[in-house]
Amino acid sequence: MPHSRGVPSEQQKLTTSLFLGGARSxxxxxxxxxxxAFDGPLIYVATAEAGDAEMAARIAHHxxxxxxxxxxxxxxxxxxxxxxxxxxxxLVDCLTLWLSNLMLGGHDVAGHTQRxxxxxxxRAAPLFLVSNEVGLGLVPETPLGRAFRDEQGRLNQSIAAVVDHVTFVAAGLPLRLK
Structure with missing residues (x-):
């Protein structure tokens, strides 16, 4: 349940939310x-893997x-x-790394995405999904990069269609899309 400090915000009433943006947005x-904003224990689902010292430091900081x-x-x-x-x-952070894990591991992207x-x-309980918007920059140079960009765009669209709330974030500022 949301905190009882006054009336819950509109975002707190919603059950599923997607937060999109670029790196460090x-x-x-x-x-x-x-x-x-919700009372009680919270679950953080991490999709990153500490493949090197820099990533291990990022994970430790988070x-x-x-x-x-x-x-x-x-x-x-x-x-x-x-x-x-x-x-x-x-809270799932993030769908972008999850998709990368699927693609690089040769998994069935369409099947996992549908699931x-x-x-x-x-889902009846609150769910917060984080994903990168990767289609705003240059066209990737490699076929794998282009395939990833395309799959990420499709994934973001599919998730945005089924969640209650979508927020685009740039420079730390939220823009409500849905």
């Missing part, structure tokens, strides 16, 4: 704040930034199952 910070209300669940592939396993508010969409549609 502030989307994760805003998604975390939206989730923290963990330290979250309070003790958060339980971190690492999930590289079976995101629908990870979301469905919890009744409390869930995720079905899970989002069925």
């Amino acid at each position: 502030g989307k994760s910070r805003l998604a975390q704040a939206a989730a923290e 963990r330290a930034d979250r309070g003790d209300r958060w339980t971190t669940v690492e999930c590289r592939i079976d995101l629908a199952d990870a979301i469905a396993a919890y009744e409390q508010p869930v 995720l969409i079905d899970t989002v549609r069925e």
